[in-house]
Amino acid sequence: MEPEAENVTYEEDYITNSRGLKLFTCSWLPRDRERKALIFFCHGYGMECSITMRSTAVRLVNAGYAVYGIDYEGHGKSDGLTAFINSFDDLVDDCSAHFTSISERRENKEKMRFLMGESMGGAVALLLHRKTPEFWDGAVLVAPMCKIAEDAKPPPLVINILTKLTNIIPTWKIIPTPSIIDLAFKVPEVRKQVRENKYCYKGRPRLKTGYECLRISLELEQRLNEVSLPFIVLHGEEDKVTDKSVSKQLYDSALSSDKTFKLYPGMWHGLLYGETPENAEIVFNDILGWLDKRASLGNLRLERELKEENDPQPKDT
Numbered sequence: 001m002e003p004e005a006e007n008v009t010y011e012e013d014y015i016t017n018s019r020g021l022k023l024f025t026c027s028w029l030p031r032d033r034e035r036k037a038l039i040f041f042c043h044g045y046g047m048e049c050s051i052t053m054r055s056t057a058v059r060l061v062n063a064g065y066a067v068y069g070i071d072y073e074g075h076g077k078s079d080g081l082t083a084f085i086n087s088f089d090d091l092v093d094d095c096s097a098h099f100t101s102i103s104e105r106r107e108n109k110e111k112m113r114f115l116m117g118e119s120m121g122g123a124v125a126l127l128l129h130r131k132t133p134e135f136w137d138g139a140v141l142v143a144p145m146c147k148i149a150e151d152a153k154p155p156p157l158v159i160n161i162l163t164k165l166t167n168i169i170p171t172w173k174i175i176p177t178p179s180i181i182d183l184a185f186k187v188p189e190v191r192k193q194v195r196e197n198k199y200c201y202k203g204r205p206r207l208k209t210g211y212e213c214l215r216i217s218l219e220l221e222q223r224l225n226e227v228s229l230p231f232i233v234l235h236g237e238e239d240k241v242t243d244k245s246v247s248k249q250l251y252d253s254a255l256s257s258d259k260t261f262k263l264y265p266g267m268w269h270g271l272l273y274g275e276t277p278e279n280a281e282i283v284f285n286d287i288l289g290w291l292d293k294r295a296s297l298g299n300l301r302l303e304r305e306l307k308e309e310n311d312p313q314p315k316d317t
Contacts, residue, residue, distance in 0.1 A: 007031050008061045012050065017073070017094045024077035025098060026050045028057040028067040036295045037112035037137070040099045041069035042121030042128070045145075045213065046083050046180065046201035048076025052194065056272045056284075063288050066111070070098050072124075076199045083201035084171055085209040088216045092127045099128070100135070112299050114291065115139040118272060119184075119242060122146070122233075123216050129229050137301055138230040138258075138294055140287055143269050146220045146250055147243040148213065151183065159214070162207055170208035177205060183240045185274030186267070224250045230258035232290045234283060236267030236275075258294075262286055 009029045014022045026049055029035070039060055043049050049069030057067040072091050074080035085091060103113050113136055117125030122144020129136050154162070154176050162175060181202065185191045194200050205213075224246075233251055235244040244263060251261035264283065267275055271283045 007033070008058055015070075015098060017090075017097070019073075019090065021073055021079040023073065023079065023094060023098070024048075024050070024071040026069045027102075028054075028061045030061050030064060030066065033064065035066040035108075035111060036064040037066075037114055037291070038103060038108055039065045039067045039114045039116050039140075039291075040095075040102075041067065042095060042115060042117035042124040043069065043071070043075070044119035044121050045205075045209075046075070047118075047194075048197075048199040050076070051197055051199060052273060059284055059288075060291075063292070065114075065291065066108075068099065068102050070095060071199075075201070081171060081206075083203070083209060084206050085212045086170070088123075088127070088212045092124055092131065095124060096128055096131055100132075103135075110299065110302055112137040112295060112301070114294075116142070117144060118142040119269065120145045120213060122242075123213075123220055126220055126227060127216070130223075130226060133228060134301070136229050137299070138291075139232075140290070141231055141233040141247070141250075142271050143235050143239055143242050143244075144233060144247060144250070145213065145217050145242050146224065147217050147246040148241075150243075151178070151240040163211060166207050166211045171206050173204040173206050175205040175207065175210045177210075180241060184269040186270070187274060187276060190270065190274050221246055221249075224253040225255060227254040228256050230256055230294060232260040232262065232287070234262045234264070234271055234286065236269060236271055237263055237265045238267060239269045241269040260290060 007030060009031050012026045015025055017023055041049055041053055043053060048071045053069055060067050071078040074082055074084045102108060115125040115128060115136055122141040125139050125141060129139060181191050181194050185194065195202060233247045235247040248261060251259055267279055
């Protein structure tokens with residue numbers, strides 16, 4: 001156990017997924033105080049939870065939230081070929097199984113559950129919601145990968161050729177993209193930290209990984225109107241990794257009655273830890289304001305579930 005800050009308890013563990021791989025998990029918990037709600041991290045492509053998401057987690061815990069993370073297969077400290085996504089569905093299933101088991105612990109059963117997805121993790125969060133629409137109480141979507149920005153994609157002809165090669169050489173690192181680190185993080189010191197973090201992937205995307213990310217982003221873009229949970233979507237106006245116009249489209253199209261869209265002039269892709277301290281403060285104030293307001297309203301999902309348990313629908317005769 002490693003205390004992260006005076007009022008924070010940090011814990012690490014490993015779980016085994018349905019395919020026999022060991023996945024790294026971690027949590028940051030408030031010490032000696034009631035948890036307002038549970039927040040589940042879905043990290044970005046090539047990233048990990050325990051180091052890059054630490055500052056975000058500590059901020060959230062100091063505001064009273066319990067925070068849980070998992071490194072996807074092939075990411076961070078988890079098993080699997082580095083930065084290889086053979087199936088996005090498997091990745092979502094792993095997160096769903098872990099997050100559900102945490103939510104159903106005795107001390108967590110009555111707590112509200114929020115997803116927090118960054119970049120590719122935003123796509124993971126939306127797919128988790130689609131998998132079990134009634135399970136989640138809300139989502140914080142930070143520059144979500146609902147569409148990959150043109151600046152981060154190879155030309156259409158190259159995409160067409162690479163797509164045909166996906167089933168032949170799926171693990172090859174040959175997708176010609178600019179450095180995502182240079183595109184994502186505005187502050188040079190943060191770029192340096194990410195490059196020095198041995199658990200973050202710095203190479204070219206593998207063929208199947210790129211194909212899966214493109215497939216999922218295209219599918220999500222077509223089904224934005226199915227999103228029904230409360231959410232806040234945050235995007236930098238100068239983002240060159242994911243498409244800010246599709247975040248606006250998500251806000252416009254979603255079924256959700258409770259939805260918020262924030263666009264930040266001059267900010268890049270890495271809103272949580274790639275911006276200047278002043279900019280990060282603006283973003284976190286918006287996130288915490290949104291979370292605190294919903295947490296203070298009470299657990300409406302739990303009230304509905306208890307009502308359904310105590311007042312079952314009459315069976316058809």
